[in-house]
Amino acid sequence: MTTRQIPEASVARLPVYLRALVDMAERGTHTVSSDALAEAAGVNSAKIRKDLSYLGSYGTRGVGYDVEYLIHQISRELGLTQDWATCIVGVGNLGKALADYGGFAERGFRIAALLDVSLGKVGEMIAGMEVQHFDDVERIVKEEEISIAILAVPGAVAQDVTDRLITAGISSVLNFAPAVLTVPEGVSLRKVDLSIELQILSFYEQRKVAEESVRRGTARRRLDAVDPPLA
Amino acid sequence: MTTRQIPEASVARLPVYLRALVDMAERGTHTVSSDALAEAAGVNSAKIRKDLSYLGSYGTRGVGYDVEYLIHQISRELGLTQDWATCIVGVGNLGKALADYGGFAERGFRIAALLDVSLGKVGEMIAGMEVQHFDDVERIVKEEEISIAILAVPGAVAQDVTDRLITAGISSVLNFAPAVLTVPEGVSLRKVDLSIELQILSFYEQRKVAEESVRRGTARRRLDAVDPPLA
DNA sequence: TCCTGTGAATTCGTTCACAGCC
DNA sequence: GGCTGTGAACGAATTCACAGGA
Secondary structure, three states, X not given: OOOOOOOHHHHHHHHHHHHHHHHHHHOOOOEEOHHHHHHHHOXXXXXXXXXXXXXXXXXXXXXXXXXXXXXXXXXXXXXXXXXXXXXXXXXXXXXXXXXXXXXOHHHOEEEEEEEEOOOOOOOOEEOOEEEEEHHHHHHHHHHHOEEEEEEOOOHHHHHHHHHHHHHOXXXXXXXXXXXXXXXXXXXXXEEOOHHHHHHHHHHHHHHHHHHHHHHHOOOOOXXXXXXXXXX | OOOOOOOHHHHHHHHHHHHHHHHHHHOOOOEEOHHHHHHHHOOOHHHHHHHHHHHOOOEEOOOEEEHHHHHHHHHHHXXXXXXXXXXXXXOOHHHHHHHHOOOOHHHOEEEEEEEEOOOOOOOOEEXXXXXXXXXXXXXXXXHHOEEEEEEOOOXXXXXXXXXXXXXXXXXXXXXXXXXXXXXXXXXXXXXOOHHHHHHHHHHHHHHHHHHHHHHHOOXXXXXXXXXXXXX
């Protein structure tokens, strides 16, 4: 354990472990084995041990991990011991719901500003906070020391808005807009795309229907003439 | 091209390609090379070619892909040529926003029911649709032939609700609840977790701050005594 | 004996590089 | 000449399997 490069896939699982651990702590559990944590997090136990080993040797052989201690270490590693100021850009349906959603504050993500360009929305109060005009983004980002932006604008303007956010000093973007964004090196970007998720489910759902009809013997040759020759 | 097993990672990218292609079609583009599509989708062009080759040989060497034709093939592969009935379970802030969000219908995902257990919410009209009681889930799923459920309930009840949805005949779940769900084989599950995404950004954000201070020479030894020996 | 921590083996995904066709 | 389709090379992530400490 000397290198400090945690694989991305591993980083993405830490919050899941953390949540499971917090649940356990609340239920009064003090010690947990990789097997038990694996069960709670829905992954394989070897993966847990490997992931945790990237953080350091925090377990005890023959015993397991101390729940509180592990919570502390993972939180620290994830940067959750400090709090981060965020802004929500675009207060349409989704932006509004995100603003109202309590789940962010819970883990140290303070919503420091709501921004929009629509004059109808600017000035409106949402979740006890006034919507401000996006034109003031530079000032607001600086004043509030915002580093993370939550983007809930229409896809068509998402890239422009992002460029301006980055110019204003934002260095992480969580994108809910249905658009592929490009950001300069050094800026982190994650995407949540609701309709893409549904389309992925649709793919597997269709497979099931197809298999089902094969089993039932009711499978039909597809009408589409250009299907690849074999199944 | 005879096998029909498309890698999961590849399936997850098809909707992204599809969106880029639809944009292009709207702008009047008829033909696209893997390079151009790669650019629009934000991936490497070899990946595009490999992904598309899983669907069949739909390109023309020396020319590229026919945009309309590719849209058709990807849509078909993703099962978007039929439409899927979905239900939203839990109409709190997020559920409501999802119900109002137009982006689902756009690609053939019809919201056929809104369900909740709160008597205060049952009967309420959201996006022109009446909220029904979750107790009627079996009847509703059958009547509307719903196969996909969008779960926006509190984490604590998510597993119970899921179990009941599956008993009622649901075979795909898009989970927005902050909980690890277990589903039987044959049921598809995807998760969207807002606070996990922020935590991942936080991790990388923290790294940047740390590197920054190293560059500036203002790095400090961490106070935490159990840090691994080296950075 | 129990459970962690980790090399080794394996699987999965990406990228390279070029033959083959337009 | 240009671009697809795909084996082969590479790299990342997962899982195995077990040595070693409590």
